[in-house]
Amino acid sequence: MSGKHIIVIGGGVIGASIAWHLAEAGARVTVFCGVRGGVATPNSFAWINANWGNPEPYFRLRMAAMAGWRRLAAAVPGVSPDWCGSICYDLPPEGLEKFAEEHASWGYDLERIDRDEILRLEPAIRHAPDWALKISGEGMVEPRPVALALLADAERLGAIVHDGAEISALSFKNGRVVGVVTANGVVEADEVILAAGAETAALAATAGVKVPMSSSPGLIIDTKPAPRLLNHIVVAPEMEMRQAPDGRIIASTSFNGTDPGADPAATARRVFDDMCSRLVGGDQLELEGYRIGFRPIPEDGFSIVGRAEGVPGLYITVTHSGITLAPAIGEFAAKELLEGAAEPLLAPYRLSRFS
CATH class of the missing domain: 3.30.9.10 (D-Amino Acid Oxidase, subunit A, domain 2)
Structure with a gap:
């Protein structure tokens, strides 16, 4: 069990998956979200696939995520993809x-x-x-209910979820992100994960980090x-x-x-x-x-997942393939943050590639 306190900003399917995987691994997790279930997530077509002519590295990441959906379905009540093909x-x-x-x-x-x-x-x-x-092997899921199910089970595992939360900035001290600035003041943590969809770039900028996305x-x-x-x-x-x-x-x-x-x-x-x-x-x-x-769409169309290079305490996730990739991003982010081992499948998708 990790003694780390980790803040997740975002209550859509990516933030919910990260929160669940962290809580399941024993971390202390606090989720701040404007809307439980997210903003982009409920408006997704919600097709789970490794389709669309991806280059092979992205195909492998999506395949790992498809397998991850099956593991989540076995572990989390209310997560039940329809593998209709x-x-x-x-x-x-x-x-x-x-x-x-x-x-x-x-x-x-x-x-x-x-x-x-x-x-x-x-x-x-x-x-x-x-x-x-x-x-x-392709399937579909009802996006908002599945995000809600992941958050609910994360709470069962000990996570704290703040709905209607407004994060105005990251708290940045001595070159490190140390928490978030809320309407009630600063909440500190060992790590902050940005899974805030379209708001990610603006929040990252408060710590001097540029996220090229639209x-x-x-x-x-x-x-x-x-x-x-x-x-x-x-x-x-x-x-x-x-x-x-x-x-x-x-x-x-x-x-x-x-x-x-x-x-x-x-x-x-x-x-x-x-x-x-x-x-x-x-x-x-x-x-x-x-x-x-x-x-939220990164500049080159592919996911951004990983630590912000040169800014300790900040981990960033941005992807348009959110429904498909949620299980893999949650699992790999939790391992990288709690175990310190880099996930090879994420190597091409670090923020540093835009430097």
């Missing part, structure tokens, strides 16, 4: 062939299926392609609950769709979320109409609404 045909045939060949050589569980098999698996798909990839809005639509139409995550050209356990169909036009534009309601209606046109029975669906999340 995906049907992917979002690339032109030559691009899909290249993706399949590369990822199969890395050990990804995918298979090529023809139109008849696509329609057997997903009879509601209109205009099915000649062939697609079935990726059985945040961009992404729109996702939700239908009203409907009879079962989709059995897998369906990744079609300019359209991702999945059906939640409560019957809602959740859709977006890209991994980054649809650009909401100047009129988000009109954009949501266009996405909804497009989605309905792709599904047998789509004319029976009703639009429930839309969500806009501001996604």
Whole structure:
């Protein structure tokens, strides 16, 4: 058991996973979050995957995270990913062939299926392609409930979670981060972990640390609950769709979320109409609404995870792949902070690469 007191700033899925892994390892953990469950997390498409043509090092990190979801499901009540698999045909045939060949050589569980098999698996798909990839190991999770479940179990393990907390700055003394500045004064700790999503760069700057990142809005639509139409995550050209356990169909036009534009309601209606046109029975669906999340995106698109070089006491996590990577980031951050051993899978994703 570690005697370290560690503050985690952020109550989304990344902060919740870090807090749980630290508490499970015996650290004293305090979480400060504006909203329990996070801001970006509830507005995620929430597809667990090692897809999207990642370079191999990032693929390996995502695969480790997918395995981590299975371990969390066995350990934490309320964490229950649906390993429904995906049907992917979002690339032109030559691009899909290249993706399949590369990822199969890395050990990804995918298979090529023809139109008849696509329609057997997903009879509601209109205009099915000649062939697609079935990726059985991919899944989905309901993002806010899973973040809440991780925080609740972290509290059971002894973590303290402060909801509605406003952190104005990091407390920085003698070249070291020693805590956080709250409305009630400074709270000190041995280490501070920034998992604050879009607010990460501004908070890091109060300790003189530059985090090259941006945040961009992404729109996702939700239908009203409907009879079962989709059995897998369906990744079609300019359209991702999945059906939640409560019957809602959740859709977006890209991994980054649809650009909401100047009129988000009109954009949501266009996405909804497009989605309905792709599904047998789509004319029976009703639009429930839309969500806009501001996604934290490091400058080069890949995660930033690790200590801020030259600033002891500060550990930074920023990633757009938050849902997929949460278990791995939580596990590896806890080990690095409590055991002092660097995780090889994180080596390419340190903040120092931007120096």
